[in-house]
Amino acid sequence: MIFNYRKYGSVNRLRTFILYSFVLYLLSVYFLVILPLPNPKHIHSGYKEMINIVPFTFVRDFIRKNPFVLYNPKTWIKSLKRPTFYVPVFNIAMLIPFGIYLRYYFKCNFKKTILFTLFLSLFFEMTQLSGLYFIYPGPYRLADIDDIIQNTIGGGLGYFIGWFAVRLLPSREEIDEKAMQDGLRVSQIRVCLSLMIDMLIMYIPYILLKTKIPFFVFTALYFSLIPLFNGKTIGSALLKFGIVFENLKWFRTVLRGLFLTVYFLLIPSGLLYLTNEFNKSAESLLFLIMFAITFLIYILFGLITILTVVFNKCLLFDVLSGTVYKSTVRR
Structure with missing residues (x-):
């Protein structure tokens, strides 16, 4: 509030909602990555065995383990319930909002959106690989290159979906102008x-x-x-x-x-x-x-x-x- 009053003379409600929802979103995603926290006594895994550096393993797993058959509609519902389907989908969906925020409010182009999404996903994977920054004796979740690929795809999709936010919501410049007017x-x-x-x-x-x-x-x-x-x-x-x-x-x-x-x-x-x-x-x-x-x-x-x-x-x-x-x- 102090920052907004000093810069604009008012606290714009839409800006406040956008920024606080963005912070809440990042906190929620972070907790999805680290929770639930296990008992340290039950962690016996090493760093080498809890990392996958082979890209697109999820595609091979889907082909081998998922019952989906294109010409057999009876398998479609079953395939949706398998981890080989919903885990990649959720990994993609998790960072779609991130891409929307970057395009709409932070004015990032497509390249910057992909880059920032990649860095955020890499941060999540390193958090998992380090065992929550070495608090645990070893990693308790798999650090997977596929997660980074899927997250980055999600950020890219969010960028394109952000087109609707840009068209439907006031621009950041309009929000700033309204805040300055209210601040008088x-x-x-x-x-x-x-x-x-x-x-x-x-x-x-x-x-x-x-x-x-x-x-x-x-x-x-x-x-x-x-x-x-x-x-x-x-x-x-x-x-x-x-x-x-x-x-x-x-x-x-x-x-x-x-x-x-x-x-x-x-x-x-x-x-x-x-x-x-x-x-x-x-x-x-x-x-x-x-x-x-x-x-x-x-x-x-x-x-x-x-x-x-x-x-x-x-x-x-x-x-x-x-x-x-x-x-x-x-x-």
Whole structure:
């Protein structure tokens, strides 16, 4: 998120889906390669016996061991259930998405797609041959040149299937342009992310200093004084935006810092304190009712804050102080 806000000023949903699905896909494929993990005590195989360097052995095995007969339809279903058929098919299918991602999002040509698919498949086979990077005393799966051939074919097929993704989905340039346009307006999610960064930046030295000054005082000073210089905190500068006021800049900056501290620290901590105090005397019906009311207010406060951010509405402390946010991302 930080990278996207710094580069584009926004987090594009389609880009996020593509990249995270790509990472999830690679993790899934990797786990298919290494799992299930066996008991190391049961591994007695050597490196030479767990490698096949003869290409297209799968073709010879299919001809010899598979019951498929072209002119006999009764054998077709049986042939699909044999490892000599479905293992090569699954090896091809496994890297078809990889080829699609490379062509559509990463803009790779056919040669690069084949090359990257070959390297990825080689990485998988070396992982198997090394016994999961020599964690095991020997390989527990066969490292097969045929797997590399089949995977590479899959990547090539994915490249051609990626033609449909290129035609049907927005291009990467269109995604970037949309992200830049959205980044001209500072979203509340961007603001809240900068606040979390600022809180973390403050909290670490606060703990290290072991000062007796309450943290809310530390927070109020930080958000009231730091933006006086150029309208930015460390978090907002990192995400490339600042605060702007039409008039009374100094007064409104300090006011915003105080309101922000009250909103995010004093109100929640005060409600939690009251909830805890009422809970101590829960035998009394009055205190039990007060406990329920206070806890409900705390929950509603959190929900209202979340909904305000999700629907990109100004939070209360910004409304009261008249804060306007300005993005500094350059197109």
